[in-house]
Amino acid sequence: MIYEIALLPVHKGQTEAFRKAFAKVEPLLSRAKGYGGHLLAQGIETPEVFNLIVRWQSLEDHTPGFEASEDHQIFMLGLENYFSDEPKVYHIEGGAFQQPFN
Template identity: 25%
Template structure:
């Protein structure tokens, strides 16, 4: 499993509209993509214009080739791109280790 992390900065005052658009795009476009597993969207407490989008994919290629190389990527971007203050910064991660128990 691969974790895609996108650091997103949006235009000021667009939080509610952005959140609605992102959820719509995730549920109607990305969720239908081959290899997609799940997502989380986190909103910064300190920076009201900053979000972190975390998506789980079966493989790196499911995201970088399958999704990004498909018409679905353009559809996703058409839903969310107008909110971006700058292009998102995206990286991919492998799991190194995790806690063995739920720690509170």
């Protein structure tokens, strides 16, 4: 199991518009090969930075898989005007959380 972690810096005052834009392009992500779920979370200390965590079956499902796809191009086109800086993306390896959240 691979997790993609993307830090998405959004222009101040655009966070609600970004959420709406993300909801519109979300199906493109959800239908990708190897997709296993995601979480989009807004920072508390830095509310203009969103954290996108996506679970993939393999690194190849994300890159080159989804990243090389037309769906990814459309996904990014729907979001890029909201970014105040280049998103930072990295990957970690691991399984599911050991204990459920309450």
